[in-house]
């Protein structure tokens with residue numbers, strides 16, 4: 141089944157406390173689903189990370205530990221007491237342990253094995269991966285393969301392996317409307333029937349199922365993304381060439397094409413898509429305001445600086461960079477707010493969440509942008525993200541910082557070219573140029589915090605986006621088209637060695653100062 145990505149699910153999301161989409165939001169989602177699989181809060185939880193993966197270096201700095209605990213407590217990342225995870229676990233009588241092990245081979249750089257003992261002494265061993273930008277995949281429960289990604293309503297029926305022949309699968313599936321897929325997964329011990337739907341399951345149908353003797357346990361899993369995947373929804377285009385053709389043949393602007401895309405994928409109407417994007421812009425705006433105020437403390441290495449930078453541009457000691465004076469200050473502020481646990485929109489990741497706000501809100505006054513322009517610009521950034529995400533999951537742990545800061549800068553460059561009146565070709569060319577400028581950038585966060593060099597790179601990524609948009613509007617020839625630059629970036633990312641992908645073996649994080657800081 142071809143799975144088309146949604147602008148809101150895979151690119152302009154999640155809405156989460158910082159600092160990281162793949163290390164904060166995704167772990168929270170994985171363990172929230174674990175809570176639903178086992179049917180409540182466990183009494184014991186052991187969360188193991190492969191020593192060869194990225195979690196061992198980052199799980200404290202990027203608050204993955206708090207995220208895992210909160211999810212197991214049945215809390216979503218946006219619940220207000222995120223930082224009280226250990227305290228709340230104690231109150232609920234949940235013992236929790238984190239261990240670094242070398243006896244399971246991680247499928248990705250950010251993988252966890254979660255062993256849970258329920259209050260009824262049942263044992264569950266669940267394998268889950270953070271797959272970038274807040275997306276995740278739970279791929280094994282008690283030795284049984286599953287494929288849980290949170291973008292469908294999902295039902296798990298735990299059955300006796302020997303009783304599976306007695307179950308009439310067709311009659312079970314026939315009860316539900318809008319089924320995307322179903323799978324019968326059998327391990328040595330159990331059988332799990334996994335049913336995914338584009339609509340919520342009805343209580344009556346679930347009650348009827350509980351009368352089936354061979355079904356021992358039913359787990360109903362929430363939709364964790366804004367858009368429910370629907371296999372019947374097909375997009376109007378799914379490539380750079382397709383979008384250019386669609387815009388030209390239908391006389392559509394890049395933003396109109398982006399709305400049409402998300403309407404088709406989500407099944408929402410145009411107004412619903414617009415309103416969802418407008419809400420994202422409001423959340424971004426709040427993070428901009430809070431970031432510039434800087435009334436918060438940051439755990440880790442840095443202190444809030446955006447306000448000082450803002451004030452500096454009122455002095456006479458700087459070279460005027462035009463709108464970038466404000467744009468880089470905003471990018472810094474949003475990243476600092478994210479690091480203080482403020483709620484951000486990952487655009488497309490927590491580590492790159494300052495760049496698009498910097499470009500949109502930095503350009504707002506100089507270009508006299510309306511609220512609708514900001515929403516339209518965000519949608520253009522989003523559709524560029526979709527067209528670069530098929531093989532790329534915006535995960536520094538998988539592809540290096542080129543896939544986080546580089547992709548965000550590319551999306552922002554395209555959005556700015558559009559807001560400057562650029563046509564669809566200029567939008568893609570600006571996006572191509574910004575990504576070219578980030579090719580090969582490694583992921584090397586000092587001490588596992590999303591601070592150094594991440595905040596500085598959000599400033600430079602914002603600047604590169606602006607340079608790229610202006611250069612292309614001036615007629616600069618980027619030569620290599622956007623889709624080929626994306627392919628080259630993904631290919632390079634796959635071949636980068638682990639020490640260049642967040643595992644603390646090279647780059648800024650191994651400098652003498654960095655090592656002293658984390659001692």
Ligand code: SF4
Nearest residue numbers: 491536541583584594
């Ligand atoms: S170095 Fe880049 S990819 Fe790595 S954590 Fe920082 S922002 Fe993310």
